[in-house]
Amino acid sequence: MKISRYNQLIEKDNYLILFNSISNAILYVEPNKVKEVKEVLESGNIEEIKLSDEDIEKLKKGLYIIPDEFDEITYLKMRLNNYKYSDRFLRYTISLTEECNFSCVYCYQQMLITLMDKKPAKIAKNIVNTILNMTEKRFEEEHPKVLSITFYGGEPLLALDELETLSKGFEEMCKKFEVKYEANVVTNGYLLTHDIVNRLLNCGVNSVIITIDGDKTLHDKYRKTKSDKPTFDKIMENINYAQDKMYVTIRTNISKNSIENVKKMIKILAEKGWRVDFDFQPVEVVEELSTGFNDEMLTLREFANVEVELYKEVITLIPDYPFNPFRRLRMARCDALCKNSCVIDVDGSIYKCWGEIGNKFSSVGKITKEDIELNHKFEKWITYEPFEDQKCMECSVLPMCMGGCVFNAVVVDRLNSSPWRKPYTCIPLKYNLKEMVSLLSDKKLGVKI
Incomplete structure (x- = not known):
């Protein structure tokens, strides 16, 4: 077994919150177990783990600790491709x-x-x-x-x-x-x-x-x-x-x-x-x-x-507001990367991103009398992967972001279809993940905000 590279440890007054950005799992660690859990997840010394079998299973289920043969990047690639090419x-x-x-x-x-x-x-x-x-x-x-x-x-x-x-x-x-x-x-x-x-x-x-x-x-x-x-x-x-x-x-x-x-x-x-x-x-x-x-x-x-x-x-x-930004997993940050997702303009032009409507240089196809006729720009979108970017590979929120907004990477760099770049590519969770997890946990535990 080994420690996931995508764990977040958030220390509160007398307990610990664990978050994993591949599984979106949130685990509350009681005060009497905080020391042992921190030692395991920060040192990676799983062999000398002092937790019960039940606690170890919880860590496994949330992917905080994973099998030695589990390659997280390979898993994310598989998950992304399943999503992109799915007919569901x-x-x-x-x-x-x-x-x-x-x-x-x-x-x-x-x-x-x-x-x-x-x-x-x-x-x-x-x-x-x-x-x-x-x-x-x-x-x-x-x-x-x-x-x-x-x-x-x-x-x-x-x-x-x-x-x-x-x-x-x-x-x-x-x-x-x-x-x-x-x-x-x-x-x-x-x-x-x-x-x-x-x-x-x-x-x-x-x-x-x-x-x-x-x-x-x-x-x-x-x-x-x-x-x-x-x-x-x-x-x-x-x-x-x-x-x-x-x-x-x-x-x-x-x-x-x-x-x-x-x-x-x-x-x-x-x-x-x-x-x-x-x-x-x-x-x-x-x-x-x-x-x-x-x-x-x-x-x-x-x-x-x-x-x-x-x-x-x-x-x-609004105390009963159903706040939970981690309710569902994000296989891809943007549906524009999916083969069965498209934006249709008023004239029948096809795009992958609704921010590109009207920019004929980035159109990936058009509606004919019977169906959609795609051009080779479509392939530039579908084959993009964030694993090509070293900064993404080193980022702790990669599983949640999956490259963020791909406008710059695809429309600007791959298609050369726009003379301007968007000011942001990354998502806010890059800078506020711990705060958002903490906010959710406080709400679930009834802590006064």
Whole structure:
């Protein structure tokens, strides 16, 4: 037996927390066993282990100690490849329209449309029909167990008829082939009225991701309508109805200037007692694509600290919030690496990353009259592995990150399809893993935060 290279030891006042980033196992070590467990895991001297057989089995089960022949990198390669080449999942992100009713200060999509001097387009009927036909063909040939759809834009609710046509078709197809159907829509929430919530539910869409960037003062500064109207109150009114009918995730983009406003937003949502999930993300501004957004950006390390701070706020104000960032294993950081995952643009162009929509240089294919026709750029995505990067190989969170955002590695370095690089590749857990594990353990153990 030997010690896993992916263990984390977190010392508390009178006990020890063990975490393993391959298994996501969390183990609480009682005070009377802390010394023995630390000696084993820090020295690697398993032969002289003084723990009971039952305790040793727990360490084995969590992969804190592993067989001598267990090569963790080989295991991660196998796990990644199983995920990438599996037929179990079929995933589409479908851009329904380039049109948007908002004019957000940091939005690069609308800026690109303006730079290209083009009129925002909507997905055509023939592309909608081809998507449905090719999906049925995939069902017949590959027999997936899950169809996962994300409706995207622009603002996808501006193309509600097309959304309904697609989702009803997917839903009927899934019933016919006994495939689980999962559908969500990424929306600004402004059009998510009672009627539209019900229409979404009636066509199988029961999950929404809505962006709110802080309290009313800050959100209305960042995210106005194109006619310069505030949006916060209307969105909150819509969430009030939606959160009781659907799974609602509040996505919040954060800069150095917005942290206190985000805390105020959390308090507002907590006081309302709404059932929502939270997804905090740093605002990313690429210098070469300046949108005129002047707030100061957070470095990844700074955002990692802020993320912990904000989740502490959530757990304090919403004690029953189901916080657990380690609920499921991440075989790959991004579905873009999977062969059966693609992003479909309004004109039928195929991409692997939704951040690449509209960049024809990185398109990996197109929809024809009958199916998808892929080019050789597709192979550059599918064959990427983080094990090529020495920094990744030396990183303690590799099993959870698996290379992080692969935009720079694939789009910039492999495809030479973008003149700019994203500011971050790694994930916040690189800098806040111990704090996030500790926060979860405190919640589970009832420790006052």
